[in-house]
Amino acid sequence: MTRDMMKQGLRFLGAFSLLAWTGLGLVAWTQVGERVTFVVSDGSDARDESERLVADRVETLSTDLDELVAALESNLGRIAEAMAEESNAQAAESARVHERLVALEAALPSALQARETAGALSATLARLEALAATSGPLDQPPALPIASLVEETPPVAESEPPIAVEAAPAEPVVERKRSFLAFDLPSRDFRFEGVQRFEVLDDLSRVGFDAKSTLHDFTGISDHVRGEFTVDLAHPENGISGAITVRVDTLNTGVDGRDEALREHMDNEHFEELTFEPTRFDAARSDASQLQLDGIVHGKLTIHGVTREVEVAVQTHVDESRRLVLEGEWPLLLSDYEIPVPNQLGVVSMQDEVRAWLRLRTRARAESVAR
């Protein structure tokens, strides 16, 4: 029963739904049909629109490109103009530099001549000053005519305009002179004034000692002396410094056996060198005109590892080779330096005191020395 009723209900519902759907369709048709227009077309209008759009864009791009090209042309033109102006300016500057170089090159000989003239004037002035210093009062005629000094000075070239030269650091003008050896040698003389460093010429220097023994006196010598010292010969009181050394194994007494004994006593293996370090110079006589200096050199003498203060009486002079020669001697006790005094069987013995001496030839170094 119920089942049949449900079937009938469903049929009724289906029919009702069909009628309602159809009704609604008709209502929609009437409502929408007034507002919607159906156009039947083959699509050519849409294509025209797209082409127009593309053409517009191309035209726009073409216009922009033209403007860009115009702008580029304008800018490139300006750049070219600027480069041309710069190039012209550089060319003008180069021409000015070239002209200046040519002018400087032309003026160089006169500048060099002016420099030589300045050097000659300086030398002449120095000679005049020396002349004035030695000629005494002004009412006396000079030993050399002034005109001769002036004639030595080359004239300054007047054809060239003066050249402005930057001031260079002042350097002493050292004249050079062609010697018979064909070298241009600086003119320099032995200098007594001023602090100088003197180098000991080992082949031309000697130190030694004179010893006395019971039966036989002898001298020990070393020709291998090295060292240097610094001193102002005109003012030795200002100080002296340096060191002079002698190797013990170079001491030679003329007898091999005695040399061996001497080295043994001085313990050569442990104390290979004798050293003298000057510390003070008390001048007794200083004569710059004669290039001589005498006095007492104080210093520290180290022998056999023992250092003692010593005073050495020295005389100095300048030899024909313009070397400073030092000669000096002083008493020396072997026992002061803890050196056993040689003794053979208590009969033949050497005296404790020996006379040490030195003969040094030294050269003054050319370099300036600052204290």
Added chain:
Amino acid sequence: MSIRLLCVALLLAQAACISPSVLEPEDRAPRTGFEDRVWRPALESDIAGTYVSEQLSGQLAIVLRMVVYRFEAEGTYTGAALLDDDPPHFEVISGSWQLDQDSMRLDDGPAAQAQVDEYGSLRLNGPDGTVIMRRERPQ
């Protein structure tokens, strides 16, 4: 006792055999080796060779420490000088030499008296000093 006396006698005899060898003060300076050389005027045939200075004296000794020369027989030379400058340095030159009598001239410089000794050493004595040069043997 007798042995001791014998030893003493031997020592005394040994010492007596050795003559005193104390240098006189004037002999303390070392010798240069050229003091006793006998010099004669140089001939042109003496000059060719290589020389090294052994002794410089006079004004040039202040600024020169040494010189070396090579003289060729055909009249050219080259030389080097160690100048005592600040700092010391070598200078090298080349040129020509000529000998007239015993007067030697390098390039157009001043003339110098040229002498040689039996060992081939060359002594040049010029206006600003003297240089004695040892002949260098070929090596």
